[in-house]
Structure formats: structure tokens, C-alpha cells
Amino acid sequence: MTKKNKVAFIGICSGDKDLINKWVASGDLPNIKNLLETGLVGETTGLPGVYVGAHWPSFITGCTPATNRVHSWEQLRPGSYESYRCKAGDHMQKPQFWETLSAQGVRSCILDIPHSRVSPDINGLQTVEWGAHDAAYGFHASSDALRREIVSRFGLHPVSGNSDADRPIDELNRFADELVRGAEMKAELSEDFVQREDWDLFAQVFTEAHCGGHLLWHLHDPEHPRHAEAVEAGVGDRLRDVYVAIDEGIGRILERLDDDTTIIFLANHGIGPKYNADFLLPEILIALGVAAPADIAVEVPGAIDHVDDLVTKAWQKLPQAFRDSVQPLRDRVRGAIHTEKTPPPKIVPSEGKCFFVRNNTAHAGIRVNLMGREPNGQVQPGAEYEAFLDELTSDLKGIINLDTGKAVVNEVYRCDEIYDGPERDHLPDLFVDWTNDAPIEKLCSNKIGHVSGTYSYCRTGEHRPDGLFVAKGPGISAKRLPRRVTCIEFAPTIAELLGVELPDVDGRPIQELLQAVEPLAEQRQG
Numbered sequence: 001m002t003k004k005n006k007v008a009f010i011g012i013c014s015g016d017k018d019l020i021n022k023w024v025a026s027g028d029l030p031n032i033k034n035l036l037e038t039g040l041v042g043e044t045t046g047l048p049g050v051y052v053g054a055h056w057p058s059f060i061t062g063c064t065p066a067t068n069r070v071h072s073w074e075q076l077r078p079g080s081y082e083s084y085r086c087k088a089g090d091h092m093q094k095p096q097f098w099e100t101l102s103a104q105g106v107r108s109c110i111l112d113i114p115h116s117r118v119s120p121d122i123n124g125l126q127t128v129e130w131g132a133h134d135a136a137y138g139f140h141a142s143s144d145a146l147r148r149e150i151v152s153r154f155g156l157h158p159v160s161g162n163s164d165a166d167r168p169i170d171e172l173n174r175f176a177d178e179l180v181r182g183a184e185m186k187a188e189l190s191e192d193f194v195q196r197e198d199w200d201l202f203a204q205v206f207t208e209a210h211c212g213g214h215l216l217w218h219l220h221d222p223e224h225p226r227h228a229e230a231v232e233a234g235v236g237d238r239l240r241d242v243y244v245a246i247d248e249g250i251g252r253i254l255e256r257l258d259d260d261t262t263i264i265f266l267a268n269h270g271i272g273p274k275y276n277a278d279f280l281l282p283e284i285l286i287a288l289g290v291a292a293p294a295d296i297a298v299e300v301p302g303a304i305d306h307v308d309d310l311v312t313k314a315w316q317k318l319p320q321a322f323r324d325s326v327q328p329l330r331d332r333v334r335g336a337i338h339t340e341k342t343p344p345p346k347i348v349p350s351e352g353k354c355f356f357v358r359n360n361t362a363h364a365g366i367r368v369n370l371m372g373r374e375p376n377g378q379v380q381p382g383a384e385y386e387a388f389l390d391e392l393t394s395d396l397k398g399i400i401n402l403d404t405g406k407a408v409v410n411e412v413y414r415c416d417e418i419y420d421g422p423e424r425d426h427l428p429d430l431f432v433d434w435t436n437d438a439p440i441e442k443l444c445s446n447k448i449g450h451v452s453g454t455y456s457y458c459r460t461g462e463h464r465p466d467g468l469f470v471a472k473g474p475g476i477s478a479k480r481l482p483r484r485v486t487c488i489e490f491a492p493t494i495a496e497l498l499g500v501e502l503p504d505v506d507g508r509p510i511q512e513l514l515q516a517v518e519p520l521a522e523q524r525q526g
Contacts, residue, residue, distance in 0.1 A: 005260075005261075005262050005473075005474075005497045005498060005499075005517060006198070006199065006200055006201075006258075006260055006261045006262065007200070007201050007202075007261065007262050007263075007264065007494050007497050007498060008194075008201075008202045008203070008253070008257050008261050008262070008263050008264070009201070009202070009203040009204075009264045009266070009490075009494065010203075010204055010205075010206075010250055010253060010254075010263065010264070010265050010266075011113070011203075011204070011205035011206065011265070011266045011267070011268060012205070012206050012209050012246055012266070012267045012268070013056075013114050013133065013205055013206065013207045013209060013210040013268060014133075014209050014210035014213050014268065014269060014270065014271050014463060015206075015209050015243075015246075015267030015268065015270070015467065016209075016213065016267070016270030016271045016272070016464075017043070017267055017270055017466055017467055017468040018270065019220075019239070019240075019243060019270070019271075020032060020243070020267055020468065023240060023243055023244070024036060028240065028243070028244055028247070029243060029244065029247040030247065030251070031247050031248070031250045031251035031254060032247050032250065032265070035263070035265050035470040035472055036470055037478060038472055038478050039263070039265075039470040039471055039472030039473075039476060039478060040470065040471040040472070040476050040477070040478070040479055040480075040481060040512065040513060040516060041468065041469075041470050041478075041479070041480050041481065042468065042469050042470075042471075042480070042481030042483070042484070042485055042510075042512075043466060043467070043468050043469075043481075043484045043485075044266070044267075044268065044269070044466070044467040044468060044469055044484060044485050044486065044487070045465050045466055045467070045484045045485075045486060046268075046269045046463075046465035046466075046467075046486070046487070047064060047065070047486060047487065047488070048411075048413050048418055048431065048433070049359070049363050049365075049413040049415070049418065049428075049431025049433065050065055050071045050072075050359065050363065050427075050431065051269055051362070051363075051463070051465050051487075052072075052269070052360040052361075052362050052363070052463045053070070053071055053072040053073055053359070053360045054070060054071045054072075055268050055269060055487050056088070056113065056114040056115040056116070056268075056487075057070040057088040057092055057115050058070075058486075058487045058488050059113075059268070059487040059488070059490055059491065060088075060092070060096045060097060060113065060115065060116055060491065061092055061094035061095070061096065061097065061488075061491065061505070062094070062097060062488050062489075062490075062491035062492050062502055062505030062506060062507040063094050063421075063488060063505055063506045063507070064419055064421060064488060064506050065419065065421075065423065065426070065427055066415075066419035066420055066421030066422075066423055066424045066427060067093070067094060067421035067422065067423060067506055068092045068093050068094045068423065069091055069092065069093045069423040069426050070086060070088045070091055070092055070115075071359060071365075071426070071427055071428075072086060072357075072358045072359050072360055072365070073085070073086060073134065073136075073358065073360070074086060074358035075091075075357070075358065075426060076357045076358075076367060076426065076428075078373075078425045078426055079373075079374075079375070080375065081349040081350055081355070081374070081375065083357070083358060085136075087136040087137065088115035088116075088117075088136070089115065089116060089117025089118075089128075089136065089137065090117065092117075093422075093423055094504075094505070096116055096117070096119055097491035097492075097494065097495060097502055098110050098119065098122065098126075098201065098203075099119050099121070099122065100495065100500065100502055100503075101123075101200075101201065101495060101498060101500055102119070102121060102122050102123035102124070103121075103123075104499075104500045105123065106123060106200045106201060106498050106500065107123055107124045107197070107199055107200045107201070108122060108123060108124040108126075108199065108200065108201040108202075108203070109124050109125055109126075109193055109194070109196070109199045109201070109202045109203070110122065110124070110125075110126040110127075110201075110203045111126070111127050111130070111189070111190065111193060111202075111203060111204040111205075112127055112128070112129065112130050112131055112132065112186070112204060112205050112207065113203060113205050114132060114133065114205060114207060114210075115136070116128055117137070118140050118141070118142055119142070120142075122142055124142075124199065124201075125141070125142045125143070125146055125193075125196075126141065126142040127139070127140070127141045127142075127146070127147075127150065128140045128141070129160060129161075130150065130156070130157050130160065130186075130189070131157030131159065131160050131182050131185075131186055131207055131208070132157075132160050132161065132207055133163070133207045133210040133211050134161070134162050135160055135161040135162070138160075138161070139151075139156060139157075139160065150189065153192075154185055154188065154189050155185070157182045157185060157186070158178040158179075158181055158182050158185075159175070159178050159179055159182050159208070159211055160182075163175070163211045163215065164214070164215070164457075164458050164459065165458060166457075166458040167215075167458070169229050169230065169232075169233040169235055170233070172215065172216065172219065172235070172238070173233075173235050173238065175215065175216075176212065176216055176219075176238035176239075176241060176242060179208040179211060179212050179242045179245070180208075180241055180242055180245040182208050183206055183208045183242065183245035183246045183248075183249050184245055184248070184249065186204070186206060186208075186249055187248065187249030187250075187252045187253065188252075190204045190249070190252070190253045191252050191253065191256055194253060194256045194257065195256055200498055201494065201498060202257075204253065206246045206249060206250075208242050208245070208246060209242055209243060209246060209271070210271075212238070212239050212242040213239065213270075213271030213461040213463075214271070214274075214459040214460070214461045214462075215458065215459060215460065215461070216238050216239040216242070216460075216461070217239065217271060217272075217273060217274070217459075217460040217461030218230065218273075218460040218461075219235055219236075219237060219238050219239060220237045220238075220239040220240065221273055221460075223273070224273055224460060225439060226460060250265070259474065260473075260474060261473060262471065262472075262473035262474070262476070262497055262517060263470075263471065263472045263473055264469065264470075264471050264490070264493075264494065265469060265470040265471075265472075266467070266468075266469045266490065267467045267468050267469070268467045268487060269463055269464065269465050269466065269467045270463065270464045270465075270466055270467060271461045271462070271463060271464065272436055272461065272462060272463075272464045273436060273460065273461065273462065274361075274436070274455075274459050274460055274461055274462035275435075275436050275437065275438055275439050275440055275455075275462070276361065276362065276408070276434030276435065276436050276440065276462060277399075277401075277408045277409075277434055277440045277443060278361040278362075278363075278364050278434060279361075279453060279455050279457070280440070280443060280451055280453050281356050281364050281366075281432070282346035282347050282356060283346070283451045283453065284396075284399065284443070284448060284451055285347060285352070285354065285355070285356065285366070286346070286347060287447070287448035287449060287451050288392070288395055288447055288448055290352055290353045290354050290388075290392060291347040291352035291353070291354060291355055291356075292347055292348045292351035292352035293346065293347055293348070294346055294347055294348050349367075349369065349374075350369065350374070350375065350376040351376070351378075352369060352378065353368065353369055353378050353379050353388060354366050354367060354368045354369055354379075354388075354392065354429075355367055355369060357428050359428060359431065360463075361462065362433075362434065362436075362462055362463045362464070362465075363431050363432060363433050363434065364431070364432035364434065365427075365428030365430070365431060365432075366392070366428055366429060366430040366431075366432065367428050367429055368385060368388060368389070368429045368430075370385060370429075373425070389414060389429065389430065392412075392430065393412040393414070393430065395445070395447045395448075396409050396412055396432060397409050397412060398445045398446065398447065399443050399444070399445045399448060400443065400444060400445065401435075401438060401440055401442070401443060402441075402442035402443060402444050402450070403438065403439070403440075403441065403442060404437075404438045406435065406437065406438070407435060408434060408435050408440060408443060409432055409433065409434060409435065410433040410434065410435050411433040412430055412431070412432055412433070413430065413431040413433065414429070414430060415427050415428060415429050415430065415431065416429075421506070436462055436464065439455075440455065441453065441454060441455075469485070469490075471510075471513045471516075473517070474517070475516050475517045476513070476516045476517060477516065481510075481512055485510055486507070487507075488505070488506050488507030489507040489508060489509065489510050490507070490510075491505065491507060492505055492507050492508060492509045493509040493510045493513060493514065495509075496509045496514055497513075497514070497517060
């Protein structure tokens with residue numbers, strides 16, 4: 001290996017590019033503004049149909065879910081109708097890219113990249129889920145001594161794990177304060193660790209925008225039906241406050257980097273209002289006559305959700321010192337709860353022609369009950385399967401929001417047309433890309449008649465696929481990349497900058513970035 005550069009990767013999980021551009025223009029995000037004005041700027045887009053649950057596992061491995069297996073927090077176990085809690089670190093079928101770098105002598109400091117696992121042989125140090133959204137493991141570090149040091153010196157992040165809870169406005173306000181404080185703590189920790197040694201690769205991801213985007217959106221968006229709560233209570237745009245805290249944290253990290261470092265900043269995908277029809281998918285499939293309804297009058301698991309909601313709110317009211325001391329126990333208990341939190345189906349998967357599978361909520365996942373693949377298959381492979389997909393796609397695209405007259409489906413992706421790999425059998429057959437432009441209560445079409453329901457979950461913000469990145473450093477001039485890149489391109493790019501080629505990945509390095517840096521790297525070697 002010929003070492004070429006030093007790289008610092010700084011991410012905002014679910015950092016919305018439109019919000020960033022808006023607050024850059026208003027002067028609220030000066031550090032990100034400087035990056036945008038002086039670096040190579042490009043737009044990113046999520047992997048079609050799976051970007052929410054698949055983004056970080058695909059970023060980490062450089063591979064799509066058809067290769068690395070992971071597309072959602074809960075997935076179908078092939079050959080059955082059972083689902084399992086998919087912890088990405090346990091189920092990814094490809095190495096985390098810094099593990100390959102470590103084997104080649106690259107020294108890395110990897111802090112809180114979402115959905116990662118602790119790499120036991122990392123050449124450097126690592127933390128996992130010190131501050132995380134929807135944590136799977138709780139806080140761990142590459143050594144027990146490192147974990148104890150972080151808890152002793154910095155404490156535990158005030159928001160880590162599942163933060164979903166239907167809070168009244170005053171509690172939401174306190175929750176926003178905790179996100180701001182968490183970003184400040186993350187900046188302090190990062191400043192310390194980035195200076196510990198002359199790392200080849202330093203990485204840190206701010207996750208506070210993810211939690212804030214889901215739960216604080218209505219405080220930001222004047223068009224949201226719940227925005228009046230914020231106005232009445234005199235609460236300002238707390239989501240903006242979270243972004244401002246993250247920007248300040250990024251500035252503190254940038255100040256500690258030397259001029260020889262190539263900086264890659266990524267806001268991976270965005271957040272907007274949560275209006276889509278995913279919560280009505282079982283009813284839609286039943287109305288289309290392609291799924292068999294279950295004989296369940298009441299969804300019992302709502303009780304688990306209610307208890308979880310109460311526990312989360314009670315946790316937020318406990319003294320911080322006590323929360324820090326019992327956080328490890330809480331992480332284990334929550335992990336057990338969420339493993340069992342899957343609601344019983346409103347449909348019987350084995351009895352219909354298709355059934356829904358978890359795929360987060362920005363996109364729906366639909367699996368065909370295929371003969372020879374599912375235990376009680378109802379659809380023949382080949383022509384019958386293809387005709388069924390064609391008809392179901394057309395039927396889904398024909399559904400409209402009765403209140404607006406607009407379609408509720410942007411696009412329906414056929415898995416076999418966009419993904420190919422050894423883990424394809426773990427994926428749905430169809431991905432439904434919902435529109436997200438207006439509240440949904442009543443749906444209709446010639447095929448479904450009328451389907452109605454009320455969305456009642458606590459999240460008011462939902463993911464959207466577009467993001468942005470900036471590369472800045474020696475040899476890189478300010479310009480715009482004329483194309484969009486995806487998450488699977490960053491691992492091979494970072495590896496190439498560090499003089500390592502990643503084998504057997506789906507992504508390809510961002511050549512425009514490498515070409516800007518290459519002359520300087522050759523100069524250094526000379």
C-alpha cells in the first residue's frame with residue numbers, strides 16, 4: 001500500500017439539503033457555508049426503494065442490499081413468512097470498509113457511524129452508538145477502557161436509542177434542548193479524539209438531525225397541520241437550533257484538522273413532512289384482492305407501542321446522572337423490547353398472492369407469495385409472476401388521495417430490474433415510492449373503491465432521498481459536480497484516497513474527486 005492522503009469524513013445523518021441551503025443563505029450555518037463555497041460540491045440520491053434503512057449499511061460496505069443483505073430494521077427470513085430484527089452490524093455480509101483499510105495499515109478513528117458494529121481488529125479506535133438514532137446495540141467502544149474513559153470524561157449522549165414518543169409541546173422543547181446539548185457534547189468529544197494522533201482516517205457522524213427531523217418537523221414547517229401547537233406555545237423553530245448546534249460542532253472539528261487533510265462532508269438524505277400512505281398498505285392490498293385479511297379485530301401490539309412511548313417519556317424526565325449510570329441496562333432492555341415489537345399482520349402472508357414486508361416507511365416493500373420460494377406459494381414463477389407484478393404496479397399507481405385528487409405513489413420499482421446480487425432473496429419484489437405532499441386520510445381508485453384511516457404515530461417528519469456532499473482539501477477547487485452520486489461510492493473513494501483498493505464492492509470511486517487530488521498525491525510521493 002502507498003499511503004496518499006489523510007481523510008476526515010464528517011456526516012450529518014438525515015441532514016436535509018434544502019434546510020442546509022436555506023440556513024446557509026441566512027447565515028445560520030457558517031461552517032457548512034464555507035465548505036460549500038470552497039469545495040467540490042455534489043448532490044447525492046438514495047438507493048431506489050431502500051434508501052432509509054439501507055443507506056448506512058451500503059455506505060459502510062460499498063455495496064447495495066442485494067450484496068450486503070440489509071435493507072430495513074426488520075426483514076423477512078427467506079423460506080418462511082417470519083420476520084427478524086435486522087441489526088445491520090450482525091447481518092451485513094460484507095466487511096466494513098475501515099476493516100479492509102486496517103488490514104492494509106491505515107490508522108483510523110471511527111466515531112458513531114450509524115448501523116456499524118465494533119470492528120475487533122481495527123487499527124485505531126472506534127465507538128458505536130454513543131449518540132445514535134434507533135440504536136441496535138447501545139454504546140460500545142473498541143475497548144472497555146475506551147468506553148469507561150468516554151463515560152467518565154464526557155458522560156453519555158442525552159439522546160441515544162429510540163427517541164420516538166408522542167410528547168406534548170413542552171417536552172418536545174426539552175427534547176430539542178437535549179439534541180442541541182448532544183451535538184455540543186459530540187463536538188467536544190470529537191475535538192479530543194481528532195487530536196489524539198495523526199490519523200490517516202477520522203470519521204464522525206452527527207445523528208441529532210435524524211431524531212430532530214422525525215419529531216420536530218411540525219415545529220419547523222408552517223404548513224404542517226400540527227404547527228399551530230408550536231405557535232400557540234411560543235416555541236420557535238427548534239429543528240433549526242439543532243442544525244445550528246451541528247454546524248458549530250463541525251466548525252470545531254474543522255479547526256483541528258491540518259491543511260493536508262482531505263475533508264469529505266456528507267448530508268446523506270433529507271427530511272420533509274410525513275404524509276405518505278404506508279400505514280394503509282395492508283388495507284390497500286386487501287382491497288385489491290391480492291392479500292388475505294387476518295381475523296384480528298384489535299391490534300394488540302399497540303399496547304407494546306404505548307408502553308414504549310410511556311417509558312421513553314419517563315426516561316427523558318430522569319436526572320442526567322442517573323440516566324448515565326443505567327444507560328447500558330436500558331439499552332439491553334430496549335433491544336429486547338424492539339426485537340419483539342413487530343405488530344401482528346393485518347393480513348395472512350401465506351394465504352394471499354402477496355404480502356407486505358418491512359421496508360421502513362418512505363418506501364413500502366411487497367413480497368409475492370411465489371411457488372417454490374415461499375412455503376405456501378400462490379403465484380407461479382415466470383409469466384404469471386411477471387403479469388402479477390405488472391398489474392399490481394398499475395393498480396398501485398392508480399390510487400389517489402381523495403382530498404387532493406393526486407396520486408399517492410410516485411413510482412413502483414421492480415427489485416429484479418434495479419438490484420442483482422447474492423442476497424437478492426432477502427429483498428421485497430416491489431418497492432413502492434410514496435408521494436409525500438399532503439396529509440392522507442382517504443384513498444380511492446377504480447380497483448380499491450375507498451380506503452381510509454388516520455395516521456397517529458408520533459413522527460411528523462419523513463425521509464426524502466436527496467442529499468449533498470462536499471470535498472475540500474489540497475488540490476480541490478471550488479466547483480459543482482455535474483452528476484449525482486450514491487452512498488456506495490464513498491467507501492471506495494475514501495479507500496482510494498488512502499491508497500487502498502476495496503475488493504468486491506458495487507460502488508465505484510468518485511473519479512472527479514480523485515482526479516483533483518491525484519496530482520498532489522503524486523507530488524508527495526515524488
